[in-house]
Structure formats: C-alpha cells, structure tokens
Amino acid sequence: MFNGSIPALVTPFRDGSLDEAAFRKLVDWQIEQGSAALVPCGTTGETSTLSNAEHHRVVEICIEQASGRVPIIAGCGSNDTQNALLHMNFSKKAGAAAGLCVAPYYNRPSQAGLIAHFSYLAENCNLPIVLYNVPGRTVTDLKPETTIELANKFPEQIIAIKDASEDLSRVADHRMGISKEFCQLSGNDELALPFNAAGGKGCISVTANVAPALCAEFQAACAANDLVEARRLNDLLYPLHYAMFSDSSPGPVKYALSRVHDWIEPGVRLPLCKPSDASRKAVDAALEHAGLV
Numbered sequence: 001m002f003n004g005s006i007p008a009l010v011t012p013f014r015d016g017s018l019d020e021a022a023f024r025k026l027v028d029w030q031i032e033q034g035s036a037a038l039v040p041c042g043t044t045g046e047t048s049t050l051s052n053a054e055h056h057r058v059v060e061i062c063i064e065q066a067s068g069r070v071p072i073i074a075g076c077g078s079n080d081t082q083n084a085l086l087h088m089n090f091s092k093k094a095g096a097a098a099g100l101c102v103a104p105y106y107n108r109p110s111q112a113g114l115i116a117h118f119s120y121l122a123e124n125c126n127l128p129i130v131l132y133n134v135p136g137r138t139v140t141d142l143k144p145e146t147t148i149e150l151a152n153k154f155p156e157q158i159i160a161i162k163d164a165s166e167d168l169s170r171v172a173d174h175r176m177g178i179s180k181e182f183c184q185l186s187g188n189d190e191l192a193l194p195f196n197a198a199g200g201k202g203c204i205s206v207t208a209n210v211a212p213a214l215c216a217e218f219q220a221a222c223a224a225n226d227l228v229e230a231r232r233l234n235d236l237l238y239p240l241h242y243a244m245f246s247d248s249s250p251g252p253v254k255y256a257l258s259r260v261h262d263w264i265e266p267g268v269r270l271p272l273c274k275p276s277d278a279s280r281k282a283v284d285a286a287l288e289h290a291g292l293v
Contacts, residue, residue, distance in 0.1 A: 001183045002071065002098075002130070002160055003201040003223065004036030005215040007208035008044040010250050010257065011058055013267045018054055020061060022263050026209075027065040029261075034216030035208060038062055039100055041075030041087075043137065044206050044250045049269040052083070056090050063095045073130055073204075077102030081117050085124055092127040100130045100162060100204075105138035111146045118150050122157040129157055134164040134187060144170050148177035155179060162187045162204045163195075171198035189215075189241040193234050196222040206244045207237060210256040211290055236290045243286035247279035248272050256283045259293055 007030055012022035030038060040062040041047045041055050050058065059074045066072055074091035076099035078084040088099045103109075104117055122129060131150070133142035142165075151158050151174075163170060164187025171184055175198075186195035186203040195203070196219075208215040218233040244253050251268050252275045258266040266274065275283070287293045 001181065001201070002037055002073070002185060003183070004219040005034070005208050005212065006037040006039060006073065006185065006202060006204045007035050007212060007215075008039045008042035008204050008206060009062070010209055010254055010264075011041070011045040011047075011050065012254075012264055013269065014265050016267070016269070018057065019265065022265070023058070023061055024065045025261075025263055026257075027062055030208075030212050031066065031069050033212035035070065035212050036202065036216070036219070037071045037073055037097070038066060039073045039075060039204055042100055042132075042204070043102075043134070044209070044253065045075060046250060046269055046272070047075050047077075049272075052086070055087065056094075059091055059096065060094050071097035073098045073100050075100050075102075076127075077104075077132060079104040079106050081120055084117075085121055088121060088125040088127045088129075092125060096127065098128040098130050098159065099125075100132050102132040102134065103138050103140045103142045105140060108140050111143055114140070114142055114146055115150060118158065119153065122150075122154040126157070128159045129154075130183075130185070131158060131161040132164075132187070133161065136164070136166075141165065144173040144177070147174055151178045151182050155181075159183060160185060164188050166191065168194055168198055171195055171200055175199045189244070190238065192218070193222065193230060196230075206249065206253055207240050209250075209253050210260055210287070211237060211240060211292060214290060239282075239286040239289050240292075243279075243282040246282040247275035251275040252279050252283050255280055256287060259284070259287060
C-alpha cells in the first residue's frame with residue numbers, strides 16, 4: 001500500500017517539447033531524496049496539454065527510470081471514460097503499480113455517473129485505481145458516500161484516494177465506511193498534517209517536486225507520531241506550500257525547480273504562462289525560508 005511523500009511530478013519541457021533527459025534526472029533525484037512513490041502525468045504534469053503519445057511516453061520513461069526502486073502511480077484520468085481506460089491499459093502494460101484516476105472534469109457527471117465511470121474502469125482493466133477528487137479543478141465532487149460505495153464494491157481494485165476536497169472530515173468518513181486497507185492520501189500539502197492526524201497515510205504532493213527530502217522527513221515524522229518534529233518540518237515547508245499556488249500551477253513549482261537545478265527549465269505550455277513577478281518573489285522567499293537556496 002502507498003504511504004509517505006509522493007510527488008506529483010512536473011513534466012519538463014525544452015523548446016516546447018518533452019525534455020526526456022531532465023525528466024530522467026528528476027526521477028532519480030526524487031528517489032535518492034526519499035520519495036516513496038512517483039506520480040507522472042497528474043495535474044502538476046500538465047497532462048491536459050499532452051497528447052496521448054506524449055502522456056504514454058512520460059509514464060513509460062518514469063517506470064523505466066525508476067526501475068522498480070519505488071512504485072509508479074500513473075496518471076490515467078480523463079473526462080472521457082474510454083480514454084481513461086486507454087491510459088489504464090497502457091500503464092498496466094508498462095508496469096505501473098496503480099492508476100490515478102481523476103473525477104471526470106468539464107462534463108460534470110452526477111454521483112451515479114461517477115459510480116458508472118469508475119465501475120467501468122474497474123471492470124475492464126485490473127490495474128489498481130487511486131481515486132482522485134479535486135473539485136476545485138473538476139467542478140465535480142466525489143462525495144464520501146460515493147467513494148465508500150465504490151471502494152466496497154471493488155475492494156481489490158479501488159485501493160486508495162487522493163483527496164483534494166479540502167474537507168478534513170472526509171478522512172473519518174472514509175475510514176469508518178471502508179476497510180482499514182483503503183489508503184487515504186492528501187492532495188493538499190498545506191493540510192497534510194491534520195489529514196494524517198485524522199487517519200491519512202501520506203500526500204501526493206506538489207511541494208515534494210522541489211523539497212523531496214523535507215517532505216519525506218515530514219511524512220516519516222507523522223508516521224512515527226512525532227508531532228514536535230512534524231510541526232517543525234511543516235513550519236519550514238508551509239510558505240512553500242502556498243507559494244506553489246501563487247500563480248497558475250505548475251508555473252511556480254517549475255520556476256522553483258529551475259532555481260534549485262540548472263537542468264530544469266521553467267517553461268509551461270499554453271494556456272499557462274510564466275508566473276508573475278509577485279509569484280516568483282513568493283517562491284524565492286519560501287525557498288530561502290526552507291533552506292533550499
């Protein structure tokens with residue numbers, strides 16, 4: 001089962017195309033710094049601007065470069081059920097440990113539609129599923145009762161949730177309604193401390209892109225019930241959590257990575273653009289506060 005600090009990896013670009021060399025370096029660095037698993041092609045990976053061929057290549061590179069050192073949770077989400085299944089089948093064949101499947105965005109399915117969507121995926125591919133609820137982006141909320149129904153309907157298949165609902169009461173809802181094997185991962189870095197206290201097992205993190213060792217140490221302190229150390233590390237990271245969203249993500253985190261590593265370029269794809277001056281100043285200050293520059 002998944003736990004600890006799990007970065008939702010950026011997709012590095014150079015001259016508008018996938019920078020494979022930089023991505024391989026990023027994978028190696030993340031593992032060396034203590035990340036417990038990796039997520040290619042999540043929201044932070046700018047999946048919405050990748051072609052299916054690029055998407056699959058990013059997943060393939062990540063699995064190849066990790067070479068079994070940590071599990072890979074491949075981003076497989078789509079607002080088209082058939083396209084999500086395509087990503088799942090590819091990721092299964094490539095060797096992913098699970099697929100991260102976001103609630104379908106834009107078309108705003110009902111709770112019945114969400115149950116039908118995730119049931120179809122579970123019934124047609126045996127790659128384990130990590131549900132991903134981020135209503136701030138999808139305008140679709142995977143309600144606790146829906147999550148509970150799906151997890152109990154497919155206990156071997158739907159094994160975890162990345163919860164970015166910002167509703168901490170849901171951790172207890174899920175814990176009390178689903179077997180203890182079901183894994184809950186925070187989707188909000190700034191809420192990871194109370195999320196873990198309520199029963200979470202880790203975080204699929206944006207901040208871990210740039211501060212993997214600190215995020216891994218923070219998660220280890222939480223797992224050890226060392227609240228004093230967890231608070232200390234959380235205080236170091238806290239400004240960075242907010243700086244990562246001081247402009248449209250992943251612009252700020254790519255800028256932060258370019259400050260830490262000269263082999264990462266900060267470029268994003270349209271319709272995103274480089275972060276504002278104010279955002280870059282916030283990132284610079286947060287990096288200094290965390291001792292990263």
